[in-house]
Amino acid sequence: MSTVLELKHITKVFPGVKSLDDVSLSLEKGEVHALIGENGAGKSTLMKVMAGIYIPEEGEIIYKEKSTHWKNPLQARVNGISVIHQELKLAGNLSIAENIMMGQSLPKNKFGFVDWSQINKRAKELLIEIGSDMDPKTIVSTLSVAQQQIVEIARALSIQADVIIMDEPSATLTDKEIDKLFELIRMLKQQDVAIVYVSHRMVEIFTISDRCTILRDGKYIATKLTKDTNEDELVRLMVGRELSYDHLQKEPFVGTGSPLLEATNFSNGKTVLNAHVNVYPGEIVGIAGLVGAGRSEFLHLIFSSDKAVSGEIKLNGEVISPKNPRNAISKGIAFVPESRKDQALFLELGVGENISSLTLKDFASMGWIN
Numbered sequence: 001m002s003t004v005l006e007l008k009h010i011t012k013v014f015p016g017v018k019s020l021d022d023v024s025l026s027l028e029k030g031e032v033h034a035l036i037g038e039n040g041a042g043k044s045t046l047m048k049v050m051a052g053i054y055i056p057e058e059g060e061i062i063y064k065e066k067s068t069h070w071k072n073p074l075q076a077r078v079n080g081i082s083v084i085h086q087e088l089k090l091a092g093n094l095s096i097a098e099n100i101m102m103g104q105s106l107p108k109n110k111f112g113f114v115d116w117s118q119i120n121k122r123a124k125e126l127l128i129e130i131g132s133d134m135d136p137k138t139i140v141s142t143l144s145v146a147q148q149q150i151v152e153i154a155r156a157l158s159i160q161a162d163v164i165i166m167d168e169p170s171a172t173l174t175d176k177e178i179d180k181l182f183e184l185i186r187m188l189k190q191q192d193v194a195i196v197y198v199s200h201r202m203v204e205i206f207t208i209s210d211r212c213t214i215l216r217d218g219k220y221i222a223t224k225l226t227k228d229t230n231e232d233e234l235v236r237l238m239v240g241r242e243l244s245y246d247h248l249q250k251e252p253f254v255g256t257g258s259p260l261l262e263a264t265n266f267s268n269g270k271t272v273l274n275a276h277v278n279v280y281p282g283e284i285v286g287i288a289g290l291v292g293a294g295r296s297e298f299l300h301l302i303f304s305s306d307k308a309v310s311g312e313i314k315l316n317g318e319v320i321s322p323k324n325p326r327n328a329i330s331k332g333i334a335f336v337p338e339s340r341k342d343q344a345l346f347l348e349l350g351v352g353e354n355i356s357s358l359t360l361k362d363f364a365s366m367g368w369i370n
Helices: 043-050 073-078 096-101 116-129 145-158 175-190 202-208 231-239 295-303 325-330 351-355
Strands: 003-014 017-028 032-036 058-063 066-068 081-084 163-167 194-198 211-216 219-225 261-267 275-279 310-315 318-320
Touching: 003 043, 017 032, 017 043, 017 058, 017 194, 032 043, 032 202, 043 163, 043 194, 073 081, 081 145, 096 116, 096 145, 116 145, 145 175, 175 194, 175 202, 194 202, 202 231, 211 231, 219 231, 261 295, 275 295, 295 310, 295 325
Parallel strands: 017 219, 032 194, 032 211, 081 163, 163 194
Antiparallel strands: 003 017, 003 058, 058 066, 211 219, 261 275, 261 310, 310 318
16 A cells, blocks of 8 residues: 555644644555544544645645645645535535536537536446446435435545545444445445545444544544454543443433323324333433434424324323424423434524524514514
8 A cells, every 4th residue: 555645743723722733644545544533532623634624733734745735625626635524515406417526627518508418427427336326317305315425425536536535424324325335435445545434433443444543632642453453442542541331320210200291102104103202300211223213203293393193292291282393392392303404503693593593572572673
């Protein structure tokens, strides 16, 4: 293997915080290099430095044996560094082909118009290259998360990326979809593409990576050959001590009195069938299951943001029948959904406006908001 990307003594400072402190990392051709650490360790910041999203205060980036200073993400991308973010950056209202070719010089016909047949043909070739039979004319918003990741990988290949950075790529995938993702990664390795794989999941790290670099509190800790280490050692390096699980042992929760919330026989006719849950005062109930098991859908039914075919809610022993989220909120039921961007926040408004959006009447006089 030969080094394609090297970061030397990288330091990145935000107001009041040194996010990266003298961090170094090297990446080889045809390598899957896992980047691991606790939340706040600096993984995302280092990833963004590699991709030109952040410019470091100190340190050097050596790319293909040349000292480089990215001015912006586009410069890094044009030179062959592509990022697949945890929150996929696709235009949902455009086709697969348009997303794959976005940001590139588009082919033109003899009249000077965009040659859509050539764009679709090129996109189809890239999809076939990574083993996908998707129609390049398909609108991206109709795709599953796993299919959208395939589009992101095809887009990376369209610029002949030498380095692909994957940020928590398996976070919302099923086991079968993760297997497919790993097949694609192995295919990219055979093409000498170097991959940075950011993940918290130890099973994936030991399945797919060749080496792993550990960060802690913004500092470089170690780089290990994956085959020469184990989970206990990596966890110890991540947290800086031997980890004891004694503090996680809890006394069994015993609900006293009647349940605060009783949701029974909830169905939507598809993914949720006769689901129920009881929650006692002061209790935390975990809703567990694989992706696609119906966890989020069940909660949407309770909150009335999706329509239930059947189901009954009792709050403090009283049957309530919320017809919509406004009714549920008026009864004292709040919901923090899985997709914050799409279902919970007004991204174009400020923090204060978002926090007060459910209680605007408290800030209004004669219909005018103060």
